[in-house]
Amino acid sequence: xxxxxxxxxxxxxxxxxxxxxxxxxxxxxxxxxxxxxxxxxxxxxxxxxxxxxxxxxxxxxxxxxxxxxxxxxxxxxxxxxxxxxxxxxxxxxxxxxxxxxxxxxxxxx
Amino acid sequence: xxxxxxxxxxxxxxxxxxxxxxxxxxxxxxxxxxxxxxxxxxxxxxxxxxxxxxxxxxxxxxxxxxxxxxxxxxxxxxxxxxxxxxxxxxxxxxxxxxxxxxxxxxxxx
Amino acid sequence: xxxxxxxxxxxxxxxxxxxxxxxxxxxxxxxxxxxxxxxxxxxxxxxxxxxxxxxxxxxxxxxxxxxxxxxxxxxxxxxxxxxxxxxxxxxxxxxxxxxxxxxxxxxxx
Ligand code: NI
Ligand code: NI
Ligand code: NI
Numbered sequence: 001x002x003x004x005x006x007x008x009x010x011x012x013x014x015x016x017x018x019x020x021x022x023x024x025x026x027x028x029x030x031x032x033x034x035x036x037x038x039x040x041x042x043x044x045x046x047x048x049x050x051x052x053x054x055x056x057x058x059x060x061x062x063x064x065x066x067x068x069x070x071x072x073x074x075x076x077x078x079x080x081x082x083x084x085x086x087x088x089x090x091x092x093x094x095x096x097x098x099x100x101x102x103x104x105x106x107x108x109x
Numbered sequence: 110x111x112x113x114x115x116x117x118x119x120x121x122x123x124x125x126x127x128x129x130x131x132x133x134x135x136x137x138x139x140x141x142x143x144x145x146x147x148x149x150x151x152x153x154x155x156x157x158x159x160x161x162x163x164x165x166x167x168x169x170x171x172x173x174x175x176x177x178x179x180x181x182x183x184x185x186x187x188x189x190x191x192x193x194x195x196x197x198x199x200x201x202x203x204x205x206x207x208x209x210x211x212x213x214x215x216x217x218x
Numbered sequence: 219x220x221x222x223x224x225x226x227x228x229x230x231x232x233x234x235x236x237x238x239x240x241x242x243x244x245x246x247x248x249x250x251x252x253x254x255x256x257x258x259x260x261x262x263x264x265x266x267x268x269x270x271x272x273x274x275x276x277x278x279x280x281x282x283x284x285x286x287x288x289x290x291x292x293x294x295x296x297x298x299x300x301x302x303x304x305x306x307x308x309x310x311x312x313x314x315x316x317x318x319x320x321x322x323x324x325x326x327x
Contacts, residue, residue: 002322003114003208005221005263007246026206028116028152029142032263033247043246043263045114045141045152047208057325065327097244099221099265100323104111105209107166109174112223112317135315137225137261138251154223154250154261156317213220214318216275218283 001106002053004046005099007032008064012094013042016063020046025056053100066095110215111162113155114208116141117173121203122151125172129155134165162209175204219324220271222264223317225250226282230312231260234281238264243274271318284313 008016013029020027030043048056070088117125122138129136139152157165179197226234231247238245248261266274288306 001208003210007263028150028206030139030152030248041246043248045116047206053323057323061325061327096325096327097246097265098323098325098327099219099321100325101210101221101319102322103208104211105162105166105207107170107205107207107209109170109205109207110317112319137259137315139248139261154225156315210319212317213320214271214275214316216279216314216316218279218314218316 001103002048002050003101003103004044004048004053004056004060005101006044006046006060006064007041007097008044008060009094010040010042012064012096013044016044016060019059019063020044020056023055023059025052025059047103047106057098057100060096060098064094064096066092069093110212111157111159112210112212113153113157113162113165113169114210115153115155115169115173116150116206117153117169118203119149119151121173121205122153125153125169128168128172129153129165132164132168134161134168156212156215166207166209169205169207173203173205175201178202219321220266220268221319221321222262222266222271222274222278223319224262224264224278224282225259225315226262226278227312228258228260230282230314231262234262234278237277237281238262238274241273241277243270243277265321265324275316275318278314278316282312282314284310287311 017027017029026047028045032041032043046056068090071091073086073089126136135156137154141150141152155165177199180200182195182198235245244265246263250259250261264274286308289309291304291307
């Protein structure tokens with residue numbers, strides 16, 4: 001048994017939850033706030049048998065890895081009411097920090 | 110020293126907190142949401158000397174183990190205003206998932 | 219790589235966050251509630267290379283250790299509208315509980 005702690009962006013948390021449910025992996029979610037990034041993130045506590053660790057890591061990586069995304073920037077409206085042309089900008093989203101911890105005892109009561 | 114992570118139902122969290130206070134075990138509570146069950150649950154972070162691990166596990170088991178309970182179902186009221194007879198139904202409540210983790214260093218500052 | 223779990227008082231959490239950012243240590247914050255003390259506290263999840271563990275422990279100790287502080291007590295106003303003289307009282311603030319845990323795998327996706 002291992003304990004996996006996975007810290008992901010809030011925007012990836014629901015997808016990741018559903019992936020875990022699909023493959024019958026039990027995960028508990030904590031609402032957390034990031035260090036460098038001030039934005040909210042979600043920490044998963046996952047208990048998993050040793051032989052399923054790689055499978056769970058793969059799911060986390062595929063669902064939550066850092067990637068670029070084009071976003072519409074906020075529209076600028078000047079005092080005359082004209083809005084300036086705005087171009088989509090590329091931002092980085094996602095990213096996961098994952099710890100695999102040894103477990104001495106596991107119980108389900 | 111061990112770190113015990115115990116995930117229990119919200120409804121058992123207060124009783125468990127009080128049990129820990131009674132026996133002088135320090136526990137920190139996190140509000141968490143479950144994997145399979147969408148309902149809220151509470152995660153306890155408990156720091157405990159090796160020789161008290163079994164005592165703490167016993168407290169968690171006795172306070173939070175899965176058990177059946179009879180509940181009054183919601184009353185059905187039909188369009189004429191009559192309410193149908195309703196019988197208590199048996200539901201499962203409680204249940205705890207517990208990890209005991211090794212600790213390399215413990216400090217109180 | 220080690221995982222450091224540090225439970226500190228809410229009032230020390232922002233200072234500690236900033237210290238970690240200053241030295242480029244990644245920390246994730248959880249809002250938690252205490253065992254003995256009912257007041258809110260904050261739990262940091264910190265991932266750190268083995269050779270930086272002592273540095274991080276020193277930062278936690280210096281920022282969050284238990285210490286005495288003088289506080290103005292709440293003013294007592296009697297029924298005639300007179301307020302009694304009140305003297306500052308010494309209270310204990312701060313304090314940190316810290317666990318250093320072994321990590322088997324660490325990933326950044
Ligand atoms: Ni991709
Ligand atoms: Ni029972
Ligand atoms: Ni000092």
